[in-house]
Each structure stands twice: as structure tokens, then as C-alpha cells.
Amino acid sequence: MNRVFFIGAGPGDPELLTLQGAKALQSAKVVYLPEPFPQTFAEHLQGKDLLIPFDFHFDELVSMIDAQLESAPVAFLVPGDLTFYSPFQGLINHFSSRAEVLAGVGVANAASARLKRTLDLPAVTNRTLIVSPRTLGDTADSPSLEELAAPGVSLLIYMNNLPLETLVEKLLIGYGKDVPIVLLHRLGLPDEAIVEGSLRTIVAACKGEDYFALKDPGKKPALTLVVVGETLQADVDGSWWDYRREHIWKSRQEVEGR
Numbered sequence: 001m002n003r004v005f006f007i008g009a010g011p012g013d014p015e016l017l018t019l020q021g022a023k024a025l026q027s028a029k030v031v032y033l034p035e036p037f038p039q040t041f042a043e044h045l046q047g048k049d050l051l052i053p054f055d056f057h058f059d060e061l062v063s064m065i066d067a068q069l070e071s072a073p074v075a076f077l078v079p080g081d082l083t084f085y086s087p088f089q090g091l092i093n094h095f096s097s098r099a100e101v102l103a104g105v106g107v108a109n110a111a112s113a114r115l116k117r118t119l120d121l122p123a124v125t126n127r128t129l130i131v132s133p134r135t136l137g138d139t140a141d142s143p144s145l146e147e148l149a150a151p152g153v154s155l156l157i158y159m160n161n162l163p164l165e166t167l168v169e170k171l172l173i174g175y176g177k178d179v180p181i182v183l184l185h186r187l188g189l190p191d192e193a194i195v196e197g198s199l200r201t202i203v204a205a206c207k208g209e210d211y212f213a214l215k216d217p218g219k220k221p222a223l224t225l226v227v228v229g230e231t232l233q234a235d236v237d238g239s240w241w242d243y244r245r246e247h248i249w250k251s252r253q254e255v256e257g258r
Ligand SMILES: C[S@@+](CC[C@H](N)C(=O)[O-])C[C@H]1O[C@@H](n2cnc3c(N)ncnc32)[C@H](O)[C@@H]1O
Pocket: 011, 012, 078, 079, 080, 081, 082, 083, 084, 085, 086, 105, 106, 107, 108, 157, 158, 159, 160, 184, 185, 186, 187, 188, 189, 221, 222, 223, 224, 225, 226
């Protein structure tokens, strides 16, 4: 039985495709993928039929995939991977045992690596929240961004649809102080831009660039992730390492007799 693979493709750099993902992609004849993957994954896509999934209604898509599965596996290149903000759950449920989901490098993982920063730093950050102002607006009883932003919180903000000035105002209310913020625009793509600053300086640092495509009449996806929180600038010395060595790792080592 041929399968539909939902391949976590990462932010767009084909080097971040897993070996498992590459193997599944190679087996497929038809590949559903969003922009800019047809360009960035070009060398993995030669001889395949490429389709944009968002060009079709659900039932139409399902009928096409059913027919395509008759002759070969079908692949979807999922931006990042399925874990956060992925629109493919309905298709995965529909294809059930014929659907296979392959983990990939989420944009959050690639951002952490690019910034060389862990997002939950003991004694600096005690929780990391994944949010989108867009989905927070979906239900009346959702907490506001001002309520979620707070000292000790790292925020990963996807699909921002607020003007940067408004976003920053809300974050300043929540944090109650100036904290570091970074915009990672088109991470892993040839025109990647990283803008770093603090809540009070980031608007000027962006120099009027429309990183969230709010002025784009075609409503093109902006591909900008925002990361906020004290961990981005925190100084880390060896004391936390030694604390763990004394209180956790040493006793494990003794138990294991090493
Ligand atoms: C529908 S979500 C997809 C998230 C994805 N499923 C993941 O696992 O990372 C789309 C949002 O992810 C972020 N994003 C996706 N690709 C990106 C990239 N190459 N660079 C920066 N942000 C990106 C942006 O915030 C964008 O609005």
C-alpha cells in the first residue's frame, strides 16, 4: 500500500531535511509543497510532479491524492514540521493508516541554533510559550499577549499579524520592562535577515522593513519568527554546570559505578 508522507521539511534549507525525510521524498512521484520550497528543494524534486496544496479544496485534494497513490507514494513538504501551526491535521486524519508523519527541524529549533541560545535557561527563564497573535484572536476567552508576556517567559511568536509598534507595546506591558527581542526573517533561505534589539530599540532597528508582509496586497506568508525574552542576552558562567555536577550527575555516576 502506498503512503502519503507528511515530511517535516524544516524552515527551507534542504540541508535541514532529515535522512528519513529525504528517503521518503525520493520515493514520491507527486509532491505537495508551499513556496519557496520548489526553489530551495529543487535538486530533490527533479522529475516529480509539484503541486501547491493550498490551491485545492479539501475534497478535491483527497480525490487527487487517492488517484496518485494508485501508482506511487505521495509526499507533502511540511514547513518546519507538524508540531506547531501546521494545517495538515485534517488530511492526516483522513488518510489515517495510509498517512505517515516524519519529524523535522521546526523553525524554533533552527532559530535557537542560529542564535546560539537555549530558550529555557535555569534561573533566567522558567517557561517558554509558543504563541501567535493570530490564533490568540480566534476565541474571545483566549489570554492576551499582554497576559502571556512576563518576566521569566521566553516567547516564540509565529505568524505575527500586528504592526511591530503594536506588538512591542503589548510586550512591554506584559514584561513590565525592556527585554531582548529578535526577528528571524526567512531563516535558512538565501535572503535571510536577523534583526536583534530590545523592545525599546527593535522598531528603529528594522528601518521600516515590512518583515511581517503587513503591507503586501498579495498576503504572501511573511516567514518571520519573533523570539522574546531575557535568555537571548543572559550571561551564563560555569556555576549552573557545577551545581548539577555536584547535586545530580555525580550521584548518577556513583550509582553507575563509573
Ligand atoms: C504555519 S507556521 C509553520 C510553523 C512550522 N510548522 C514549524 O514547525 O516551525 C508559519 C510561521 O512559521 C514561521 N516560519 C516558517 N518558516 C519560517 C522561516 N523560514 N523563517 C522564519 N520563520 C518562519 C513564521 O512565523 C510563519 O508565520
